[in-house]
Amino acid sequence: MARVKFLPFAAPSIGEDEIAELIGVLSSDWISTGPLTKKFEQEFGEYIGAKHAAAVNSCTAGLHLSLLAAGIGPGDEVVTSTFTFCSTANVIVHAGARPVLVDIDRDTRNLDPRRVKEAITDKTRAIIPVHYGGHPCDMESLLQIAKENDLLVVEDAAHGIGAEYQGRKVGNLGDIASFSFYATKNITTGEGGMVTTSDDCLAEKVRVMSLHGISHDAWHRYEMLGSWYYEVLCPGFKYNMTDVQAALGIHQLRKITDFLARRDYLAQLFHEKLSKIPVVEIPTVRPGVKHAWHLYTILLKDGLLDCDRAEFIKELTAEGIGTSVHFIPVHLHPYYQQEWGFKKGDFPVAEDVYERLISLPLYPKMTDTDAEDVIDAVRTVAERHSV
Numbered sequence: 542m543a544r545v546k547f548l549p550f551a552a553p554s555i556g557e558d559e560i561a562e563l564i565g566v567l568s569s570d571w572i573s574t575g576p577l578t579k580k581f582e583q584e585f586g587e588y589i590g591a592k593h594a595a596a597v598n599s600c601t602a603g604l605h606l607s608l609l610a611a612g613i614g615p616g617d618e619v620v621t622s623t624f625t626f627c628s629t630a631n632v633i634v635h636a637g638a639r640p641v642l643v644d645i646d647r648d649t650r651n652l653d654p655r656r657v658k659e660a661i662t663d664k665t666r667a668i669i670p671v672h673y674g675g676h677p678c679d680m681e682s683l684l685q686i687a688k689e690n691d692l693l694v695v696e697d698a699a700h701g702i703g704a705e706y707q708g709r710k711v712g713n714l715g716d717i718a719s720f721s722f723y724a725t726k727n728i729t730t731g732e733g734g735m736v737t738t739s740d741d742c743l744a745e746k747v748r749v750m751s752l753h754g755i756s757h758d759a760w761h762r763y764e765m766l767g768s769w770y771y772e773v774l775c776p777g778f779k780y781n782m783t784d785v786q787a788a789l790g791i792h793q794l795r796k797i798t799d800f801l802a803r804r805d806y807l808a809q810l811f812h813e814k815l816s817k818i819p820v821v822e823i824p825t826v827r828p829g830v831k832h833a834w835h836l837y838t839i840l841l842k843d844g845l846l847d848c849d850r851a852e853f854i855k856e857l858t859a860e861g862i863g864t865s866v867h868f869i870p871v872h873l874h875p876y877y878q879q880e881w882g883f884k885k886g887d888f889p890v891a892e893d894v895y896e897r898l899i900s901l902p903l904y905p906k907m908t909d910t911d912a913e914d915v916i917d918a919v920r921t922v923a924e925r926h927s928v
């Protein structure tokens with residue numbers, strides 16, 4: 542029987558602490574970038590283990606600034622996965638460089654290091670590994686390729702808060718990383734992002750460019766001119782985070798361990814029950830990683846169903862379960878075909894996974910009953926269409 546109340550695909554967990562802090566900021570005289578943003582940066586940097594953390598207004602902004610800080614621009618090529626949100630590729634274009642998309646590893650849906658290697662030319666300047674769904678990329682191979690070819694490694698850590706690779710946190714594996722605090726991500730500030738790096742020079746450039754290219758130090762150096770004085774060092778962007786956002790972020794970060802534990806618990810429940818449904822393939826976890834379970838995705842096995850993925854999703858919706866699909870491969874979008882010459886058939890692994898994938902709801906606020914309802918709905922639709 543379908544659920545009475547529809548279970549949304551994603552929902553944030555905002556508690557009393559966040560609300561109290563928000564009221565505090567809104568009643569104060571400082572609501573834009575200020576002391577809470579600074580505090581959030583410090584606590585986030587400590588959590589990741591990176592020397593610097595710079596708050597921005599989105600992960601997209603953070604990725605854009607990371608490329609610019611490294612001096613990447615026209616004439617350069619940047620390699621990334623086709624199996625990501627469009628913004629990972631869009632920022633390469635914003636920087637003026639060429640987006641070089643590559644295919645994925647079937648099981649983790651992360652960048653396939655062999656494909657990365659093949660895609661490198663004398664113009665390649667950087668790799669953007671995307672830790673898909675919260676499963677860290679094969680960083681050992683990717684860092685080796687980067688080292689051999691003198692490439693910058695910019696982690697797209699939008700899904701990766703709390704994920705670990707060989708005991709080290711995502712966001713502290715490459716040269717620089719960008720996290721997302723969009724409403725559906727593992728912690729949220731409504732909209733927001735954070736750049737982490739242990740490189741002093743990259744950190745300083747990101748900071749300056751995130752707020753109009755204004756130097757933070759100018760008024761210290763010229764104190765006799767007063768605190769109104771500033772200098773513009775480059776045509777920066779309006780990418781700063783506000784204290785209203787940081788008020789949420791500080792408390793969300795404090796709950797990260799509980800959030801991750803709950804996500805892991807629900808993922809294990811899904812594994813156990815969904816693995817018994819013959820048409821369903823459950824996600825893989827490689828040894829040596831701690832999965833952040835931002836996404837729980839299933840694949841519908843070939844030849845076992847008399848309906849397609851779209852129909853399967855429609856019937857899950859009718860059962861009261863919200864779902865999504867992560868992602869429509871970047872190379873299938875009109876812009877990337879028309880402007881950069883990609884076409885259907887370019888990346889067969891990503892296309893095959895995309896056509897059979899469904900992202901199921903998985904978030905801390907879900908009850909065990911909610912999770913059971915998801916499992917029951919998948920089983921019901923699967924049994925209805927099994928051949």
Ligand SMILES: *Cc1c(COP(=O)(O)O)cnc(C)c1O
Nearest residue numbers: 599600601626628699721722723
């Ligand atoms: C959400 C997401 C982004 C963009 O994050 P924003 O904070 O919304 O800019 C980038 N990459 C991936 C893989 C994402 O899922």
